[in-house]
Amino acid sequence: RIAILGPSGMGKTTLATAALHDPSVVAVYSQRWFIPCECAATSFDIAALIEAHLGLKAEKNAIKHVTQALEKQPRCLLILDNLETAWDPLSVRTGVEEFLALLTAIDHLSLIITMRGAERPAKVHWTRPFLKPLEPLSDDAAQQMFIDIADDIHDPMEVNKVLQRTGNMPLAIDLIAHLVDCDGCPSVLSQWELEHTTFLSTGYDRASNLDLSINSSLTSPRFTSVPGTMDLLSLLSILPDGLSNSQLQHIEFPHDVQSCRAVLLATSLVYMDVMGRLKSLVPIQxxxxxxxxxxxxxxxxxxxYLFHGP
Structure with missing residues (x-):
């Protein structure tokens, strides 16, 4: 029972897909299903999607139907991608968690979910140690990902400048590397100065549109539930060095700053660096x-406050 968590654009779906097709996984699980849940708003919607992927006839009680069907399967792997759409709203969260508990009660069924943020659904005994929320790639891994897409033919200094714009976020690297492959680093850097993240937002889904991917987090029920969260994120986005906890407590902020901070961390729109400072990634800035x-x-x-102190 594994929850793959992290910010938008951090490669959660890519990691889950890689696991689905890994030869060692294929050797163990004779049945494997990858089910996108972005359009599912409730536990019943999720059950209906599973019903369809299993090739079952739709029934009124889809939850009971799929649970019984999965109990009759051999050892199997079920991946529920983008589960946050149904889990985020508090009004239906309990129902989603209870359905997950039913699924994980099936001994021969292994479950992987992907969700934006840093919180795991309750009522499930997740495999320990927990998989940490995904983080930006290391500089070396970001370089390698760029080279895998755009080849190792570009000026290293220019490549570094390009990668600095991505914050080592996998989705941003993927999109910008494909542009470099077509137009070269100088052209891409010039366009970035004019258009910023909109330059990487020409597609029509979250996998090919950076702004759409980020906006999906900004419009989630978790994010919008606490007044002032957008203001705090806007503030952090003009402070590359972020803010310490002490500074957060002393700044003149018109909302409950600690509640806003908690939401930003829970949705993975910000992170704590090694010095304990609250920061946002470059693409989000x-x-x-x-x-x-x-x-x-x-x-x-x-x-x-920052220039004159409390």
Whole structure:
């Protein structure tokens, strides 16, 4: 029972897909299903999707139907991708968790879910040690991913400049490397200065549109449930060095800053660095600058505190 967690664009679906097709996994599980759940709003919707992927006739009680069908299967692997759509709203969360508990009660069924954020659904005995939420790639891994897509023919200094724009976020690297492969680093860097993340947002789904991927987190029920969360993220996006906990406690912020901080961490839109400072990734900073710029009303008291102290 594994939950693959992390921010949008961090490669959760890619990792789950790789696991699905790994030869060692194929050798163990005679039946494997990968089920996208982005359009599922409730546990019943999830059950109906599983029903369809198993080739079952739709029944009124889809949850009972799929549970009974899976109990009759040989050893099997079920991957539920983008489960956050159904799990995020508090009004239906308990139902989703109870359905997951029913699935994981089937001894011969292994379950993998992918979800934006850093929280695992309750009521499931997740395999320990827990898989940590996915983080940006290391510099070496980011370089290798770029080379795998755009080849090792570009000026290393220019490649480094390109990768700095991605924050080592896998989706951003994938999109920008394909552009470099077509147009070269100088052209891509020039376009980035003009368009920023919109330059990497020409597709129509979250796998090919960076802004759409980020926006899916900004519009989630978890994010919108606490007033001021957008303001705090906008603030962090103009502070490359982030804020310490002490600074968060002393800044003049018109909302409950600790509640906003908790939501941002839970949705993986920000992270704590090794020094304990709250930061946002470069692509998220750029997205916020373009679509949700910070208000002057909020900037002025922050400037006063940072330059003059409490």
């Amino acid at each position: 750029e997205h916020m600058h373009h679509f949700h710029p910070i208000s002057l009303q909020l900037v002025r008291p922050i400037q006063d």
